[in-house]
Amino acid sequence: MNNIWRKRLSGMSLLLVLVTAGCGGGTITTGSGSSNGETAAPASSTTEGSSSLSQEDTGETIYLYGNDFVDIVAPEFAKQTGYKIEAVHYGGGEALAKIEAEQGNPQWDVVMMDGHGSIRSLTDRGFLMTDWTPDNIGNLTEYGSSLVPEDHAYTPISIHASAVIAYNTNRLTKEQAPKTWDEFFEYKGTAGQADPAVAAPAYPLVSALFYKWGIDQGEQKYGQMMGNGLRVYPKNGPLGSALVSGEIDIAALQESNAYDLKLSGEPVDLVWPKEGAPGSLRVAAISKHTKNPAAAKAFVEFMLEPETQQMLASLDSSDSFFTPLVEGVEARKERETNANFILPPAEWAAEHEVQIKTWFADQNVN
């Protein structure tokens, strides 16, 4: 009797697991791999040096988690180097959540996203491969080189403005629009920005201003503005819509969204403040637990190639609004030619992240 009992019980649960595993399990390799065309012939490497390096790899597909360009760079990388890569798009927050949730058994090899503070924090907690210098690091501009961390935990790729001052031209003239961040915070009408707890570019914005003013004065300025009814939208998309509809007069809006609206003929213009726009540094980093370090390293080298950066800077979409950090690459012409940035050191941004975000979230509820 007991045996039958056990058999039926384990049989039933195993059956369910196996049925579902069998039904779904097979689909992933064929489904995702072939449909994206991102898999290329293995081991037929064309990049110099990678054929010797690939000895340490398993030859399996590497996974790139990223919040921009993933659809474009992955097939190009596979084509050029022969390594197999699967690129997955996540919002910045989602990518970090995935990385953290998977920490018992990481499923990713390379991460490429905005926000060097968050990446620094991953480094400090032992998620990332350190002390490896890419061969192409010399391609970086002077500004780019100044952003390389000492332990080489990540490599800077490009930088863009996490926020510029955008305004609705139906409600404000060019003269009336705030020209500096101080003027922005003293504005008497309705203003908006994205939520640092949710939108990836919003913490770089808030942390840059807190860095510029100091924590105390930052809190005071934000506190005052929230008292005046600063509207906080979860992401930059809805923030842009609110600006277009006239729900708010001015916004601290991500550069690409602002240019997108302006170029598509919406009543939006933007100001690049003289003291600089809060910078959002895009970096690439490799997982400490990658089973394919050669392929992962080849990807970082690939991102530092001038051809790769030029390709991205020439895209016909708002994603191409950024300052390339590789020598000899031209940024888009429609953009501010003299783009300068306020960028707190990664350590500072990482150290104060919880404090600033918690303060912001708690202030913002009333």
Place this chain on the structure above:
Amino acid sequence: MKNSGTRWGVGVALLLFIMIFLPLLAVLLNAILPGLFFGNIQFQGFGLLGEIFHRPLWRQSLLNSVWLGIGTALLGTLIGASLAMVRARWNFASGRLLDAGVWLLLIAPSFMLAQGWVLYAGADGLASRLLGMNWVTAALFQPSGLMVIMALSKFPLAYLTVLAATEWNVSQYGHAARLNGAHLWTVWRTVELPLAAPSIVAGATLVFIDTVGDFGLPAALSTVYRFPTLTYSIYSAIYQSPVRFDMAGVLAFYLVVLLAIAMTVLLLSLRRSRFDFLNARAVRILKVRPKSTLLLNGVTIVFLMLSIGIPVGSSLCVSLMKKAGNGLVWPNLTLEHYFSLFAGTSTDHKQLSFFEGMIHSLTIAAIAAGISIVIGFIVAYVLTFTEFKMKGWLQLFSIISLAVPGIVMGIGYIFVWNQKWLETFNLHLYGSPSLLVIAVIAGVIPYAVRVQLGSFGTISSSILNAAAVQGAGTLARMLHIVLPLVRRSLLLAVLTAFGTSVFDLALTSMLQPANYVLMPLVIDQAFEFGRYGYATAATVLSGGMVLLIIVLIQFAGEAIFKWSDRRDRNRTNIQERHVHTVQQGGSPYEINS
């Protein structure tokens, strides 16, 4: 019989524990033991649980959730219960339309409804741009406005609960009162309302549970109005860096506490009421045709216009317009968004492939619906016909996923299923569609169980006892007695499970295998990147397809039932005729041959 029932009971209870309770437990444990699932056990104490009274965001989220839940429960129950009472008593033309609309709302994912509401009422929306009603934005995007939107989306739960209660035809009490000269209003107030009260309470708690646990609606609505709820704060705790799973655990704990309170109320009211409203039987009360149906039809249609017309209509309008702001005029109309659905490739994350997403989502939903029905059938059998001692737990496991938001279950699933040691058993399901199937099953189990419990209740257990005496085992009794009797509600259960699982957003966004396109992600991504035309066209087309599939399967099912009934009848007729001949003139030898 008893032992066999216990075996099946333990089996399904264990299965539901692994699929539903374990992931939830994993998230809750994070509040006191962060790092438990990463091989780093350290007890952090219960201090974080008390933080909710100090952190303004958390306190506000808790309060918002409670108020939104209570407000929606009151308003939604008022709407649902009144409509149900009207529907149960009177026969009017739009009654069937109301039933269909209620099922549509029940199956429709909340993020789709929310998308429609935002397109309608947002500052940039149809109401202000097309209809010139600028006041709508301010009126709806404030706490009581949100309650109205939520109530209009969640009232079906109250409607169906109260309607199910009217199946217990107790009109004789009313008739007695009328004979004694009581006025119609007095009868309603003193007889019918008290009799319906338990079901109204049950309906209200279900609305409360669904509102508090919902993520789609509040999340989408807070893109235009900041109103943090518990589910939204869990979402932001997970998406901040460094990720605070312990905070998510704390917030999830309070969510579970709220739900536990609501469920206690539900269980208490259940003792006196039926809540297994999801069943296939027609309402048996004889309906009266009122003198004038104009008012009834009018009220019903107004409610349907508000609850379905606005969100679905807004999506439909936007999907047909070149530019959303330019109005419904001929030159602005286009079908290009629909054509673009079939041009997209999966390599553009802003515009994922509709076709691929549809195939994946339909497949997963179909597999999940099939398996969940089998599990639901066994659970309903154990709960109805056996003496299984842990029935209470089984009840709890089978309803809890209705209340716990998908996002919490999603993290729990990663904790539980992304373990290195599972790889050695080839059971590392994280990152494969099979985990999605399991998660989706967990999500629809409450529906699968409730629908079947309803019809199981009508079967007398004496038939089963008789069969058991004849030596039929549990499996034989399930297959040959219960199954044929409940086949109609089984079909309904399959369709409900299928319908609710196609668009499960929160779970899919957490557990989506790399670059595995799914329908809710297609819609959500396009919406998030401002491609409203693509998002709404995908919503309308996929929603239409799912509805069509459901209707077709239902027709096919009914046809098959009729055909098999006819065949059975014919066979019985032949046998009867045969018996007749034998009795008339045949010999015993002939019978045996």
